[in-house]
Amino acid sequence: xxxxxxxxxxxxxxxxxxxxxxxxxxxxxxxxxxxxxxxxxxxxxxxxxxxxxxxxxxxxxxxxxxxxxxxxxxxxxxxxxxxxxxxxxxxxxxxxxxxxxxxxxxxxxxxxxxxxxxxxxxxxxxxxxxxxxxxxxxxxxxxxxxxxxxxxxxxxxxxxxxxxxxxxxxxxxxxxxxxxxxxxxxxxxxxxxxxxxxxxxxxxxxxxxxxxxxxxxxxxxxxxxxxxxxxxxxxxxxxxxxxxxxxxxxxxxxxxxxxxxxxxxxxxxxxxxxxxxxxxxxxxxxxxxxxxxxxxxxxxxxxxxxxxxxxxxxxxxxxxxxxxxxxxxxxxxxxxxxxxxxxxxxxxxxxxxxxxxxxxxxxxxxxxxxxxxxxxxxxxxxxxxxxxxxxxxxxxxxxxxxxxxxxxxxxxxxxxxxxxxxxxxxxxxxxxxxxxxxxxxxxxxx
Numbered sequence: 001x002x003x004x005x006x007x008x009x010x011x012x013x014x015x016x017x018x019x020x021x022x023x024x025x026x027x028x029x030x031x032x033x034x035x036x037x038x039x040x041x042x043x044x045x046x047x048x049x050x051x052x053x054x055x056x057x058x059x060x061x062x063x064x065x066x067x068x069x070x071x072x073x074x075x076x077x078x079x080x081x082x083x084x085x086x087x088x089x090x091x092x093x094x095x096x097x098x099x100x101x102x103x104x105x106x107x108x109x110x111x112x113x114x115x116x117x118x119x120x121x122x123x124x125x126x127x128x129x130x131x132x133x134x135x136x137x138x139x140x141x142x143x144x145x146x147x148x149x150x151x152x153x154x155x156x157x158x159x160x161x162x163x164x165x166x167x168x169x170x171x172x173x174x175x176x177x178x179x180x181x182x183x184x185x186x187x188x189x190x191x192x193x194x195x196x197x198x199x200x201x202x203x204x205x206x207x208x209x210x211x212x213x214x215x216x217x218x219x220x221x222x223x224x225x226x227x228x229x230x231x232x233x234x235x236x237x238x239x240x241x242x243x244x245x246x247x248x249x250x251x252x253x254x255x256x257x258x259x260x261x262x263x264x265x266x267x268x269x270x271x272x273x274x275x276x277x278x279x280x281x282x283x284x285x286x287x288x289x290x291x292x293x294x295x296x297x298x299x300x301x302x303x304x305x306x307x308x309x310x311x312x313x314x315x316x317x318x319x320x321x322x323x324x325x326x327x328x329x330x331x332x333x334x335x336x337x338x339x340x341x342x343x344x345x346x347x348x349x350x351x352x353x354x355x356x357x358x359x360x361x362x363x364x365x366x367x368x369x370x371x372x373x374x375x376x377x378x379x380x381x382x383x384x385x386x387x388x389x390x391x392x393x394x395x396x397x398x399x400x401x402x403x404x405x406x407x408x409x410x411x412x413x414x415x416x417x418x419x420x421x422x423x424x425x426x427x428x429x430x431x432x433x434x435x436x437x438x439x440x441x442x443x444x445x446x
Contacts, residue, residue, distance in 0.1 A: 041330040042071040044095045046081035046088075050261075050284065055350045063337050070330050078261060080202075082315070089113045089322060096323045097331040102314045105138055105146055107398035110441060114145040115319040120332045121147075126340055129366035137392075138316050141445075146316030147335050150280065151361035153386045154209065154310045155297040157277025162192070162270060163296070171298040175213075175242055178274070178301040182251035185273035194251040196267060196275030197243065201259050203408035204401045206276045208394050209310050210239035213303025218404060221395035226439040229400065231407070231427035232420060238304055240411045240419035247415040256413060264288070276300070278313075279359040279383070283351045292356045297382050299389060312390030314363065341367050348372045359383045399438050403430040 064070065075095070077084065082101055086108060088094030100108060108114050121127040121144060131148065138146035158171060166185050172178035182194030198206045204218070211218055216235025220228040230236070246252050253263075253272060264281055266272045268288035277297065286292045299308040317335045319328050337343060344362060351358055352373040359379040362369055369375065375383070407426035411417050 038069050039326065040069050040071065041326050042073050043097065043327060043330055043334060044073045044075060046077040046084075046095045046098055047074050048078055048081065049076055050287075053287070055347075059338070059343065059346070063334065066337065067330070067333055070333065079259075085320075086111065086113065089320065094320050094322070096327045097317060097319045097334060099149065099315045100146065100318050102137060102316065103393045103397050105316060105318075106140075108318070109138075109140040109145045110445065113321050115321045115323075115328055116143040116145060117147065117319065117332070118144050120336075124332075124336050126336070126366075129341070129364050131363045131365050134314065134363040146318045147339055148314060148316050148363035149339060151312060151314035151363050152278045152280050153312045153359070153361070153383065153390055155277050155279060155359075155382060155386065156274065156300045156310075157267065157281070158274040158296040158298065159267065159270060159272075159294055160296045161291070161294040162273045166273075171296065172274075172301045174301050175303055179245065179249065179251070182246070182274070183249060186251045188250075188254075191254075191271055192273065193253045193266075193271060194273050195246055196263055196272035197246065197252055197412075198260060198263070199252070199256040199258065199409065199412050202401075202405065203412070204397070204404035205393075207239060207243070207404065207408050208397075209276060209300060210242055210303060211235050211394075212309035212391070213300060213305060213307050214238040214242075215303070215305030215307065218394045219396050219400065225442050227396040227399070227435060227442070229427045229430055229435065231404065231423040231430075235305070236423055237419045240408070240423065242303075243408070244411055244415040244417075244419070247412055276310075282358045283354065283356045286354060286356045292354075297359065297379060299382060299385055308389045309391060310386065310389055311393050312361075312386070313393060314361075345372050396438060399434050400430045403427070403434075 060072070064072070080101070081095075082099050082104055085094055085098050085100060085104070089111075094113075105114075121130070134148035134151065135144050138144055138148060156171070162185055163169075163181075166181075168181055168184060172181050178195070185194035186192065197203075208218060211233070212235075214235035216233035217230060218233070218236060220230055222228055253266060258266065263272065263275065264284050265288055267275060267277070268285040268290040279297070282292065282295055282297075285295060300310050302308050317339065319331045319335070323331070341364070344364075344367060348358075348362075348369060349372060357369075357373050357375045357379060359375060359382070360369065361383075403426040404423075407419075407422045410422045411419050
């Protein structure tokens with residue numbers, strides 16, 4: 001048996017030891033606050049060439065001056081780099097942070113490749129200004145995985161100059177009117193197409209709008225969040241037949257190999273007269289030399305259902321969950337800098353200084369586009385009207401888009417192909433290859 005004095009002495013040492021350990025723990029830095037915040041950190045970013053100009057260079061300079069310990073390794077990735085992030089993570093060469101479309105967020109969150117941002121947001125002095133509506137769209141199981149950057153409604157874009165040249169005085173209100181106008185606007189000797197669609201990649205992106213306008217959808221989100229495929233919905237077939245009519249009447253771009261990055265230059269140089277058009281493409285088109293006064297934006301022509309339905313998408317800034325704690329901290333410094341009220345205001349002011357205004361939604365409660373710039377009356381009206389016509393993209397898009405894409409490409413490349421057969425084949429393949437796993441994962445996460 002230990003004596004009372006020895007027992008008391010050991011207890012004293014134990015208490016002191018615990019106290020010292022507790023103090024040491026309290027004095028240590030959390031994962032969100034690295035011990036040496038001045039330690040040099042290199043962030044790898046994926047960027048597109050169209051994002052690089054004098055203004056972005058000046059903002060980047062500001063950031064690097066504010067955070068001299070952060071270095072940027074910019075890797076050029078054309079197209080939509082956010083769509084390739086999943087593959088990049090699997091290959092081990094993904095960037096430390098990236099812009100991702102709202103459409104891809106569900107897949108990425110469930111895959112566990114995004115860092116939860118709640119702690120960062122709570123410590124950010126502007127975190128309370130972020131719109132809860134959009135933060136909720138970027139959340140899973142109560143955790144936020146993305147900072148909403150911009151919300152982009154999809155409009156029907158048309159070239160006012162080409163419309164005037166063809167004596168067209170109003171925007172088409174129905175598919176039939178759009179086809180009639182496209183015939184007038186198609187001038188082969190000028191290599192001018194009346195109508196533009198995606199035909200070589202990501203065809204499901206534009207195609208979904210026409211399915212909705214025909215009164216249906218490509219998929220169904222069940223009450224338990226599982227997915228059902230409806231590729232052979234009558235509305236899908238009507239949309240496919242409309243596409244085939246555009247091809248047969250030779251009113252779309254003659255080069256069906258044109259990809260997304262080719263379409264806007266075609267529109268900007270009077271080669272395409274009308275096409276689906278996102279609000280933030282206005283500045284893109286004008287940067288290519290198009291007169292901003294020639295860019296018209298309207299609701300889509302209504303389909304057989306009488307609806308003008310379109311998508312309201314957006315992009316979010318996210319952090320790679322697989323990168324180091326130091327890089328995660330640096331990545332959020334980058335995000336919070338670029339998403340600050342000050343920098344957002346500079347961004348839209350810069351666009352306005354070029355005689356352009358992108359009709360988009362700033363996903364904050366303490367800042368709106370009207371606070372920064374004066375929009376053309378036409379843009380203000382259509383931005384207001386589209387609130388009643390917009391919706392999120394079809395459920396499960398990130399998982400089954402490639403199957404729809406192949407079917408759409410088939411009916412475009414061969415206007416005699418049977419749409420029902422092609423879409424049935426695409427649905428059967430998707431059900432076989434990915435549907436079961438998607439639904440199994442959904443149920444496992446419940």
